[in-house]
Amino acid sequence: MQxxxxxxxxxxxxxxxxxxxxSGSIASNFWGVPRLTHDVGILVVLPxxxxxxxxEAFADSYYVSEDAVRQAVHSRSMFNVLDTGxxxxxxxxxxxxxxxxxxxLARRQKVELLSGLEAxxxxxxxxxxxxxxxxxxTPSERQLNDAAGIVAIRSGQLDLAYLRxxxxxxxxxxxxxxxxxxxxLKQS
Numbered sequence: 001m002q003x004x005x006x007x008x009x010x011x012x013x014x015x016x017x018x019x020x021x022x023s024g025s026i027a028s029n030f031w032g033v034p035r036l037t038h039d040v041g042i043l044v045v046l047p048x049x050x051x052x053x054x055x056e057a058f059a060d061s062y063y064v065s066e067d068a069v070r071q072a073v074h075s076r077s078m079f080n081v082l083d084t085g086x087x088x089x090x091x092x093x094x095x096x097x098x099x100x101x102x103x104x105l106a107r108r109q110k111v112e113l114l115s116g117l118e119a120x121x122x123x124x125x126x127x128x129x130x131x132x133x134x135x136x137x138t139p140s141e142r143q144l145n146d147a148a149g150i151v152a153i154r155s156g157q158l159d160l161a162y163l164r165x166x167x168x169x170x171x172x173x174x175x176x177x178x179x180x181x182x183x184x185l186k187q188s
Contacts, residue, residue: 005088006040007117009081012057014119019045021108023122023130024091025146030113031124033149035142040090043101043122048073100166104130124154125163132172132179147179 006026013020021027024041046054051073055066063082072079072094081090095101104126113119122130128150135143151158160180167176 002037002088003114005083005086005090007114008061009040009058009090010042010113010117010119013042013044013054016050016054016057018050018054019095019105021105021120021122021126022113023093023104023127026113027121027127028131028146028150030111030121031127031150032146032153035145035149039088041093042090043093043095043104045095045097045105046073046092100126100129100170103166124150124157125159125166128158128179129163129166129170129172129176132167132175133170135175136170136172144175144179147176148183151179151182 010022021043022030022040023043024039025035025037026040029035029037046069048070051066051069055064055069058064058081061083063084064079068079069092071077072092076094076096078091078093081092083089095105104122107123107126108120109123110118111121113121121127128147131143131147131150134140135147163176163180164173167173
């Protein structure tokens, strides 16, 4: 059920031609230790001129408010695409065009996310950093576990200099170091 939703949402987004990177728990599941999730987090570059096209790409099967999309573009925040029948949602985060978002989009990787679905996903480092920022804003064991899961699975493959550089800029270096030392991963 969720896999079909993810495939459909990502396929429709790809059909718009917009630049995006999956960056939420679906991405941390891909790079790290999987966990149950009911939403898809996507960083997207969405100019105001493309709002109607994006709404039209989803409106036949999902609930999406054009006003909410326009407000999200204006305020550089987020809007949802909802599958009301299955209780699933996609959170589209409008790229704030800050250096970290630019770096994440530049470093995104095209992978086979699900069987038969190639999609752009934030790099393991960028997804980990994204989780640490979310933990800083709203402390959550879930975010720390996602970050720790990426470290556990990708140990020895991560660009530590990149991680430490961005974590210092994002004021999450202490949490990053704890996660790199194996703190934070708890079995559910």
